[in-house]
Amino acid sequence: MAEQLYNAVFIGSIYALFALGFALVFSVLDILNLAHPTVFMLGAFIALFVIGTLGLPWFVALPIAVLVTGLFGIVLDRVAFAPLRRRGAPALSSMISSLAVTLIVVRLVELRYGGDFITFPAGAVPAFVFRVGDATFEGIRLAIVVLTVALMLALTYVLRRTQLGRDLRALAENPRAARLLGVNVDRAIAATFFVSSALGGLAGVLLAFAYNTLDSKMGVPLELRAFTVMVVGGMGSLPGAVIGAYILGFGEVASLVYLPTELRDAFAFGLLFLVLVLRPTGLLGQKSPDRV
Amino acid sequence: MRSLAAVGLASALLLAACGGGTTTPSGNPASATVAAPKPDIKIGLATAKSGAANFYNPQQSNGALLAVEQINTAGGIAGAKLQLIVEDDGSVRDQGITAFKKFIEQDKVVAILGPTLSAVAAGAHPVAQAAGVPVIAISNTGLGIVGKCDYGPCDWIFRASLGEQSAVPETVKAATQKLGLKKVVIIYGDGKFELDDLSIFKEAFKANGVTVTKEIAYTAKDVDFAPFVTQAKGETPDAIVASSLAGAAGKILDEVAKQMPGKRVIGGNGLNSAALLSNANAGLIVVGTAWSKASTDKTNTDFVAAYKARFGTDPDQFAAQSYTAVNVLADALKRSGNATNNAALKKALEGVSSLATPLGAFSFTADHDVKQPTFVMTVKDGQFTPFQ
Numbered sequence: 295m296a297e298q299l300y301n302a303v304f305i306g307s308i309y310a311l312f313a314l315g316f317a318l319v320f321s322v323l324d325i326l327n328l329a330h331p332t333v334f335m336l337g338a339f340i341a342l343f344v345i346g347t348l349g350l351p352w353f354v355a356l357p358i359a360v361l362v363t364g365l366f367g368i369v370l371d372r373v374a375f376a377p378l379r380r381r382g383a384p385a386l387s388s389m390i391s392s393l394a395v396t397l398i399v400v401r402l403v404e405l406r407y408g409g410d411f412i413t414f415p416a417g418a419v420p421a422f423v424f425r426v427g428d429a430t431f432e433g434i435r436l437a438i439v440v441l442t443v444a445l446m447l448a449l450t451y452v453l454r455r456t457q458l459g460r461d462l463r464a465l466a467e468n469p470r471a472a473r474l475l476g477v478n479v480d481r482a483i484a485a486t487f488f489v490s491s492a493l494g495g496l497a498g499v500l501l502a503f504a505y506n507t508l509d510s511k512m513g514v515p516l517e518l519r520a521f522t523v524m525v526v527g528g529m530g531s532l533p534g535a536v537i538g539a540y541i542l543g544f545g546e547v548a549s550l551v552y553l554p555t556e557l558r559d560a561f562a563f564g565l566l567f568l569v570l571v572l573r574p575t576g577l578l579g580q581k582s583p584d585r586v
Numbered sequence: 587m588r589s590l591a592a593v594g595l596a597s598a599l600l601l602a603a604c605g606g607g608t609t610t611p612s613g614n615p616a617s618a619t620v621a622a623p624k625p626d627i628k629i630g631l632a633t634a635k636s637g638a639a640n641f642y643n644p645q646q647s648n649g650a651l652l653a654v655e656q657i658n659t660a661g662g663i664a665g666a667k668l669q670l671i672v673e674d675d676g677s678v679r680d681q682g683i684t685a686f687k688k689f690i691e692q693d694k695v696v697a698i699l700g701p702t703l704s705a706v707a708a709g710a711h712p713v714a715q716a717a718g719v720p721v722i723a724i725s726n727t728g729l730g731i732v733g734k735c736d737y738g739p740c741d742w743i744f745r746a747s748l749g750e751q752s753a754v755p756e757t758v759k760a761a762t763q764k765l766g767l768k769k770v771v772i773i774y775g776d777g778k779f780e781l782d783d784l785s786i787f788k789e790a791f792k793a794n795g796v797t798v799t800k801e802i803a804y805t806a807k808d809v810d811f812a813p814f815v816t817q818a819k820g821e822t823p824d825a826i827v828a829s830s831l832a833g834a835a836g837k838i839l840d841e842v843a844k845q846m847p848g849k850r851v852i853g854g855n856g857l858n859s860a861a862l863l864s865n866a867n868a869g870l871i872v873v874g875t876a877w878s879k880a881s882t883d884k885t886n887t888d889f890v891a892a893y894k895a896r897f898g899t900d901p902d903q904f905a906a907q908s909y910t911a912v913n914v915l916a917d918a919l920k921r922s923g924n925a926t927n928n929a930a931l932k933k934a935l936e937g938v939s940s941l942a943t944p945l946g947a948f949s950f951t952a953d954h955d956v957k958q959p960t961f962v963m964t965v966k967d968g969q970f971t972p973f974q
Binding site for chain 2: 423507519
């Protein structure tokens with residue numbers, strides 16, 4: 295039982311880590327960035343490139359991948375979102391343009407690495423396992439759990455207590471008013487995309503390390519879940535997204551343990567449905583635009 | 587794809603052009619009756635050069651190409667050269683159908699090999715069935731490819747790829763004997779391939795007196811496999827069965843190695859993947875395969891050497907199967923006596939019997955399915971090796 299609890303915490307952490315970046319862009323800019331799973335995948339493949347092709351160790355690959363995906367986020371905004379924003383295009387247009395970026399990047403990665411899943415070179419990934427009685431714990435998994443909570447706290451702190459956070463909150467409320475108040479809107483948007491994508495990239499690298507496997511579609515199964523936990527946690531609330539992620543993780547594992555396997559998804563998503571019926575704005579959601 | 591087809595076409599034109607100047611069989615160049623060269627015998631190969639299954643290439647194309655080259659060098663089919671026309675099926679049903687239509691209507695091929703995926707075959711095979719053109723499936727292992735097909739009669743379809751109904755029972759039998767299995771847990775995915783495998787595994791374990799104590803389902807959306815293996819561990823099984831594709835199988839292998847040290851993972855064709863060879867825990871795998879590179883049969887060692895000499899890399903199972911299919915077709919063409927008569931070719935294919943191929947002695951069953959040995963394998967030093 296303790297092992298399954300640990301499994302649930304880990305799964306919740308994966309969902310949360312992925313959802314954080316996704317929720318950040320949505321909460322500040324009202325954009326559903328459908329390229330987020332691609333950024334996640336890109337982080338893993340950049341790490342593979344640094345380790346496999348450049349022959350550098352994982353602790354160098356990790357920051358490089360995070361930095362490059364962060365910069366990719368800024369480019370993504372300039373290419374896929376900024377032109378639409380300037381013309382006041384509807385939200386659907388930016389979803390389509392982020393999908394287009396996804397298709398292009400996935401194809402480019404497949405041209406280089408193929409469509410099948412691949413692994414890191416032998417011994418290149420941090421592997422550290424210890425046992426407590428009958429249970430097994432892995433260093434990388436514990437790191438993911440700790441990092442997820444730490445990142446959520448850090449992001450919440452930045453948004454609440456720093457100048458950048460105040461700028462972002464002003465931007466989330468009203469971009470035009472924020473500009474009039476002297477907020478450097480372009481810089482704030484670039485910062486949002488940088489942080490969001492860097493988080494996505496970090497999640498991708500850590501997950502690829504944890505499983506020692508990566509493929510061009512590795513972000514796809516997480517996308518629907520990230521969207522779900524965002525809705526349940528409260529659209530625009532980062533702590534809400536993290537709590538939603540843990541609820542989903544626990545729900546999935548509990549249903550595996552206690553229910554016939556066919557009912558697993560129905561149970562997990564039924565639980566989320568129940569939350570929404572009781573609290574339509576999500577667990578930590580607010581009705582006013584006072585988000586972030 | 588186009589380049590290969592273009593090379594094929596160019597060489598055909600060149601052969602046709604050169605053919606005009608050859609001497610008659612009598613060896614008398616002055617003879618007034620110069621026999622026209624025999625037209626090429628065209629074979630279509632629909633294969634996934636792009637899309638989700640693109641990793642089966644170039645091996646699948648190369649195997650067929652090598653066989654065609656060898657047969658032509660040895661004199662062709664009663665003096666006529668084989669011409670291989672390769673089209674990309676894009677790993678998708680519609681593109682597979684388009685390729686089959688082109689082969690039949692435009693290229694007028696005598697037979698078609700492919701397509702790569704079973705799901706694409708379900709769309710493309712009916713096209714050939716309706717046109718009465720023989721097909722040899724070279725990598726479709728699912729149910730309903732030959733024998734009983736969802737789309738109706740499929741008597742023009744043959745299969746040279748070992749189906750799961752043949753491979754899985756052999757794997758289970760070998761694993762039960764060598765590992766002394768009493769009870770197992772099956773972890774299975776929700777795709778068609780995985781569910782088909784699940785039913786075949788259950789039947790095979792029953793036949794071998796092994797109890798399946800629990801069946802645990804995962805979905806294509808699942809990311810982490812630790813909870814499934816933890817759940818399986820609670821049953822204290824003698825081995826885990828992974829009815830899954832390679833991606834999920836890799837994660838199951840890692841979890842079994844961590845949570846249940848010493849236990850093996852028995853799987854179907856999904857585990858028969860080169861991508862799993864680099865997995866640190868691939869040594870736990872027990873899987874039935876259609877081909878073994880290590881087989882010392884002379885036809886196989888000759889094939890491996892020729893492939894390596896021609897393409898600079900080792901062949902894989904998909905190369906061995908497409909190579910075999912072309913040789914099976916050539917054997918039938920030689921015996922049919924008339925390359926343009928589809929019905930005669932079909933009958934000759936049905937008569938293929940114990941043909942020496944890299945897959946072992948090759949025959950077709952009454953249902954047009956392959957009859958060949960199953961190689962039960964594990965992984966050692968990054969290579970599939972016989973499970974002993």
